Amino acid sequence: MAGVPVDMIAIDPEGPGGPEVLVPVQRPVPVPKDGEVLVKVAAAGVNRPDVLQRLGLYPMPPGAPSIPGLEIAGEIVALGSGTGRLQIGQQVCALVAGGGYAQYCTVPEGQCLPVPEGLTLIEAASLPETYFTVWSNLFERGYGAPGETALIHGGTSGIGVTAILLCKAFGLTSIVTCGSAEKCAAALALGADHAIDYKAQDFVAEVAAITGGRGVNLVLDMVGGDYLARNVKCLGESGRHVSIAFQRGQTGELDLGAVMRKGLILTGSMLRPRSIEYKSLLADSLAADVWPLFAGGGLKAVVDRVFPLEAAADAHRYLESGEHVGKVVLEIAHGQADAA
Numbered sequence: 225m226a227g228v229p230v231d232m233i234a235i236d237p238e239g240p241g242g243p244e245v246l247v248p249v250q251r252p253v254p255v256p257k258d259g260e261v262l263v264k265v266a267a268a269g270v271n272r273p274d275v276l277q278r279l280g281l282y283p284m285p286p287g288a289p290s291i292p293g294l295e296i297a298g299e300i301v302a303l304g305s306g307t308g309r310l311q312i313g314q315q316v317c318a319l320v321a322g323g324g325y326a327q328y329c330t331v332p333e334g335q336c337l338p339v340p341e342g343l344t345l346i347e348a349a350s351l352p353e354t355y356f357t358v359w360s361n362l363f364e365r366g367y368g369a370p371g372e373t374a375l376i377h378g379g380t381s382g383i384g385v386t387a388i389l390l391c392k393a394f395g396l397t398s399i400v401t402c403g404s405a406e407k408c409a410a411a412l413a414l415g416a417d418h419a420i421d422y423k424a425q426d427f428v429a430e431v432a433a434i435t436g437g438r439g440v441n442l443v444l445d446m447v448g449g450d451y452l453a454r455n456v457k458c459l460g461e462s463g464r465h466v467s468i469a470f471q472r473g474q475t476g477e478l479d480l481g482a483v484m485r486k487g488l489i490l491t492g493s494m495l496r497p498r499s500i501e502y503k504s505l506l507a508d509s510l511a512a513d514v515w516p517l518f519a520g521g522g523l524k525a526v527v528d529r530v531f532p533l534e535a536a537a538d539a540h541r542y543l544e545s546g547e548h549v550g551k552v553v554l555e556i557a558h559g560q561a562d563a564a
């Protein structure tokens with residue numbers, strides 16, 4: 225691969241542990257396989273699933289790289305066989321099944337998206353994981369439609385801010401829950417229609433008051449556990465409950481009477497183990513219907529803090545502190561490995 229070094233700097237922990245396992249090491253630059261491109265990574269997003277992976281609590285899909293990182297932005301520097309849509313020198317952002325915390329990363333061509341107009345590579349790197357997740361769950365699984373109301377937990381999380389912006393862009397009313405008054409204010413400033421401080425208020429009563437007792441059309445849930453029963457109380461007629469995580473527990477109590485009376489649908493999904501074909505279709509749909517909205521200001525990247533790759537441990541500590549609003553991103557320099 226002309227102009228591409230043999231080795232690179234990456235974060236590739238030897239085993240599970242605290243943030244301190246995230247130290248820079250030298251690794252071979254990956255070679256793109258059939259249908260893949262090689263990206264010289266400028267920035268990589270940090271997501272909660274990276275923390276779970278670091279702790280050894282994430283079921284890794286077979287064949288996924290041990291290097292963490294689910295989203296990147298950078299420049300294409302090599303093409304594998306069977307590619308043809310993209311060219312060397314193009315800037316892209318991409319959803320990856322792992323390998324993002326590194327100077328170079330391979331990615332199936334179909335999972336690349338253009339860098340949205342007006343966005344930096346750091347901002348672009350903050351998008352794929354949450355946009356693929358929220359787009360598919362809010363609209364494809366949850367059947368969210370203009371004029372409907374969605375209850376979104378974790379309003380200031382990476383997922384939450386994306387959900388707020390997508391609801392606003394596509395005509396849904398959003399009600400979010402957050403863990404403090406400050407986070408509620410931040411969510412409202414980003415465009416949430418209502419924000420509930422779940423530590424100070426009962427979100428079930430608040431949702432009933434906001435919706436005049438009708439309930440919401442859908443819940444995007446990352447909490448699980450005892451929230452399941454409470455979410456079901458918040459859902460109105462023909463409501464949809466979409467699970468994307470279970471931070472308070474994998475099991476919960478379900479009132480089947482409510483499911484039957486209200487005609488509820490309960491569903492959920494996990495993005496990472498899905499096929500390249502599925503993710504490529506999602507990328508096409510995002511490119512057609514969502515990416516153009518960045519140019520007009522209808523959508524924006526919400527980057528809270530940027531850390532150098534070498535400080536990935538600090539980035540994880542910061543994410544785990546829960547202080548962030550939106551995304552944490554790693555910026556990746558190239559002096560060292562290129563000189564090697």
Ligand SMILES: NC(=O)c1ccc[n+]([C@@H]2O[C@H](COP(=O)([O-])OP(=O)(O)OC[C@H]3O[C@@H](n4cnc5c(N)ncnc54)[C@H](OP(=O)(O)O)[C@@H]3O)[C@@H](O)[C@H]2O)c1
Nearest residue numbers: 271272273357378381382383402403446468469493494495
């Ligand atoms: N299924 C999928 O395909 C998929 C894809 C991506 C992410 N996810 C999941 O989605 C979640 C959000 O990811 P992220 O990267 O956006 O994470 P993040 O920015 O770290 O946010 C986590 C959020 O969870 C909230 N939270 C934590 N514990 C809570 C509790 N006990 N009760 C209520 N809220 C709680 C926090 O809200 P407060 O600080 O306000 O309490 C915070 O906003 C993660 O659980 C992640 O694993 C799933």
